[in-house]
Amino acid sequence: MKNILTAPFIKEMCDAAANMYRLGWDERNGGNISVMLDEAQAGEYLDLGSVLRTIPTGFGAKPLAGKLFLVTGTGKYFKNVKGDPENNLGIIRIGRDGKTAELLWGYKDGGRFTSELPAHLMSHMSRLSVDPENRIIMHSHPTYTLAMNYVHELDEKKLTHTLWEMCTECIVVFPDGIGVLPWMPCGTNEIGIATAEKMKEYRLVVWGMHGIYGAGKTMDEAFGLIETVEKAAQIYMLTAHLPRVNTIKDNELQALAELFGVEYRKDFLNL
Ligand code: 2HA
Numbered sequence: 424m425k426n427i428l429t430a431p432f433i434k435e436m437c438d439a440a441a442n443m444y445r446l447g448w449d450e451r452n453g454g455n456i457s458v459m460l461d462e463a464q465a466g467e468y469l470d471l472g473s474v475l476r477t478i479p480t481g482f483g484a485k486p487l488a489g490k491l492f493l494v495t496g497t498g499k500y501f502k503n504v505k506g507d508p509e510n511n512l513g514i515i516r517i518g519r520d521g522k523t524a525e526l527l528w529g530y531k532d533g534g535r536f537t538s539e540l541p542a543h544l545m546s547h548m549s550r551l552s553v554d555p556e557n558r559i560i561m562h563s564h565p566t567y568t569l570a571m572n573y574v575h576e577l578d579e580k581k582l583t584h585t586l587w588e589m590c591t592e593c594i595v596v597f598p599d600g601i602g603v604l605p606w607m608p609c610g611t612n613e614i615g616i617a618t619a620e621k622m623k624e625y626r627l628v629v630w631g632m633h634g635i636y637g638a639g640k641t642m643d644e645a646f647g648l649i650e651t652v653e654k655a656a657q658i659y660m661l662t663a664h665l666p667r668v669n670t671i672k673d674n675e676l677q678a679l680a681e682l683f684g685v686e687y688r689k690d691f692l693n694l
């Protein structure tokens with residue numbers, strides 16, 4: 424058995440959490456990440472027959488029965504993940520009934536997975552139904568994205584359109600746009616269900632006045648989506664109170680999307 428602390432999936436998770444912390448996106452225990460692991464790869468580092476304890480998930484995730492997930496811990500700080508992965512992260516396998524999680528590694532101090540597990544697992548189910556290669560669900564509180572939530576309408580078309588205008592690459596990076604939920608209490612099955620519904624259509628979902636979710640086949644994809652939204656939101660917040668002299672026009676955004684051959688939300692442009 425190889426040392427799990429050398430596993431690429433642990434290193435990648437540590438690096439992502441460290442980057443997100445340093446970017447100021449994940450204060451205190453803010454944010455959470457889940458990664459669906461490849462069983463054969465995980466088996467090189469873990470005895471998959473040895474269950475440390477079982478933890479109820481609080482909802483049904485039967486389509487994910489038997490799947491392995493590396494998940495950040497509840498109450499844990501992204502700041503601390505890299506220095507102490509075994510306390511701050513855990514690897515769980517979803518039980519046969521979909522209602523329990525078998526802990527295979529981590530949460531060493533008796534902890535458990537993020538309170539946002541419903542939103543994560545339900546979003547994994549949604550993304551897998553439209554993209555069988557999806558592996559990552561990432562939640563974060565990026566500063567400018569959050570600031571923008573207070574001064575911009577929380578409307579999917581309007582928010583996506585404004586962000587597309589802010590950086591040339593936006594329509595190419597997230598041509599599918601951004602789903603938006605109104606403010607809701609977090610950590611509940613209800614926000615999980617609502618997020619997962621949006622995830623059938625979008626890889627990015629804003630939780631009004633709370634933060635953002637990103638999904639992807641890889642950590643880079645999920646991270647890059649959120650990073651690009653955050654950059655565009657920063658440009659917006661730096662310019663929204665100033666007279667707008669120049670803008671990228673809708674026919675230019677269309678030309679860009681066509682040049683890069685991306686399937687974009689045509690109904691989010693005003694042509
Ligand atoms: O777990 O970000 O949404 C901390 C959060 C909750």
Ligand code: ZN
Nearest residue numbers: 453454633634
């Ligand atoms: Zn949050």
